[in-house]
Amino acid sequence: MPLDKDLAARMTKPDFWPLYLFDDEATEAYDEEWGEEDEEELFRTEFSLGQGLGLELEFEPGLTHVNLGVVSPGVAEAETVGWDDMAHFHPHVMPWSELDLLCRAAALHDPALRHPGPMLALLLRFAFLAEDADPDAITPLVDAAFAVVRPAEAGVAGGLRDETRDLFEPRDLRGTGIEWTTRPDGCRAVTQHGRDRLPLYSLREPESDGFPFAAWSALLARASEVVGAVQGDPALRNPEVRAALDSCAEPDGHRHLGPLATALAGAGFDHPVLLRAVSEPVAPAEAAWAVETLAGLPQGELIPAWSGASRLIGGSSRSAPQP
Template structure:
């Protein structure tokens, strides 16, 4: 089933992906404007109502019975993932993501990749890597066994395909944001086999971590449809196996061309493979397009991997080499900023300036994340303190220098305190 045309059109709008990926910083003070004196003015009543039609459902189907349903509510930034499968009288929720009580840890990367390949083979509109990866990556959880060398090229290509106007160099900002948010390596996350034979995730309750597991797919989970989900992934595996068993693959010319394509420079031999397929009467439109007119090298890569029955990710490592995410580091900081007697949007302006400087230097980003507010005699809100969440990437010293320069530019209160956002929350000295 192709994507709903309304959703496909909405995904092409400039503001869709920033909203879907929560790149826009919608904090409490967005409900207020400043008057000409810099004081807060409540404008909530003046705002237009959210577009009630800005809600969609994406249906990714393997056949008439096996499908994933993604409900998208942009006005409320809530995203729900459901499963339909034989034996289920109605769609069953697998997980959800929002800004409150999220449970987004549903899929392993290998499952998402295999499902996306099978969806693409079933529906030519769902090119892989493309909308399936870009939309469902938020429902994926990573651990120590997930290799950035195999993952980065696909996710970079997926986001470039759905956001062609954004930067093309990888790792893309969306890929890195996702990798840091969904990577639970080092947090005690393990996958175990339940008594019914289905894999489930687990994390020790007593382990202090800033990335806890939020999942219905746990060892003692009673609400997750384990058997039905296994049927979905088994159906996807059957689709991929059928492709690898096509009679044309027994043709000697096809085998020779395919072998050349599995080498580190194999992408240079794609035209010869496509020609060999034509001669052997292999006419699958999705695979022919992936070989002849791929939107990225990654699209051709998964097609060759599938045809050659290689382990997913095996050829990506050869064609693309080491990922820049190998060895990547980041530090999360909290800035407590006194803002009493400042213009109401003072903290917003400072944060926007800081995140602009950090992004320009490829050093991270900053987000305003609440604080304390009181109300004056006239009922106008007064921001007493503001909290700024800051992520520094790869070079902590350079990031701290930018923070110090930004605070100086905005003549920040000397009482401002910067701390690590992780236990034991130590104070960070600025240069």
């Protein structure tokens, strides 16, 4: 299901992203422009992964409220997994790895949902950085997503887009006692020991009865299935394709995308999303996750090898690759 047309149109307006990111000046100007008697705007869009599973996002600019729900078969309405506002927020829904996985799967399922693109930019506020988060793998995708949705905004901070830093700094829960546990029903839950710095605000805590654990687990399983299904394509066993993928898996692999695109086409590989990603990527990070998927590499392994150290929250200890 492509992005809701009303939301897609609204996203092109200059005030949309400041409103969505809860910019104080934009919110105040919006309140002054929209009187109490005006009908409040409400935007709703679904990101489908097929088989009746997906995510539903609702945004009410006038209330500075964003709600995220999981859609599942047999359930009439999306079940809330988190929300963000300026009062009683619970936005810590998922670690970065889950958000990236869901965006990859949605893009593979629906070519209109390009990754990085609107889905990542819209849902980033519901992700957080846990101990295993690698800023080097995250920054290139997030920067590219905001470059896609806000191409006129050139504002960067030390080589990093402002939106990337502003969204992740209050969601950097590394070193705050984040712990993942497995509930008796087999679903993963998150808790925190020591809330003295950045507290965890999540419905996904182990004893919670307000989080749809089974539906969320089914959604993640479906995402893994969609991404993993690519490996079943016989074209990927072609010797020329394998050789090209091996070259692309090197630190300078972005230099070998042309031969990979040619080899894939010659072997009869016809997945439009992945062919487009390696032949006409919106950014190197799009081609990188496509190569990871095609080569069966671990999620997030290749992106930092191509991009080097991140400036996100101090980056990491990885050294930038030499030209």
